[in-house]
Amino acid sequence: DAKTTQPNSMESNEEEPVHLPCNHSTISGTDYIHWYRQLPSQGPEYVIHGLTSNVNNRMASLAIAEDRKSSTLILHRATLRDAAVYYCILRDSGGSNYKLTFGKGTLLTVNP
């Protein structure tokens, strides 16, 4: 599985935007970029995914670099409930089982 690199931790203030970076320099053409987050004492939660174009949904936006070697998850206005571990995962759409392989993720702290 292709690997991703994320900062161990980041800090933000409430109601400010948050940009969570992810590097994936060995991404292949069939890899989708997925983001999940895990709130304390809960299982991971799907946030967003994309292939080449930027994506928006009600939770967040995903900005993908033109060469696809990096991406950024954008939370437009952080709230205290956004404090979680955020995982950036590459998922091969050309494989046979499409499994998700998690790294350590980025621990996001949101200050009031």
Place this chain on the structure above:
Amino acid sequence: EAGVAQSPRYKIIEKRQSVAFWCNPISGHATLYWYQQILGQGPKLLIQFQNNGVVDDSQLPKDRFSAERLKGVDSTLKIQPAKLEDSAVYLCASSLAPQGPGYTFGSGTRLTVV
């Protein structure tokens, strides 16, 4: 829609004892996954089912772990005998199909082996 149900929520056992975890996926979800999450790490896939067949169990310690998904709906994961290093949260997830797009996870079972 109802989420992925897991039970028990917590379990404490002594080493060498056996334990079983239960998972009921979202109705209609053909693909079911069991993950192990050790404190401070990301979840690690143990086994993946497609309906009642195993797709991937390459990281399942088969000398002590077993899992089944009879009738392609709910699933059980068993550890026998447990070791101290099995202390972790065991997460179940499901998806409509292997290609997703997204998995839905349960809240997990926190196992402590003493």
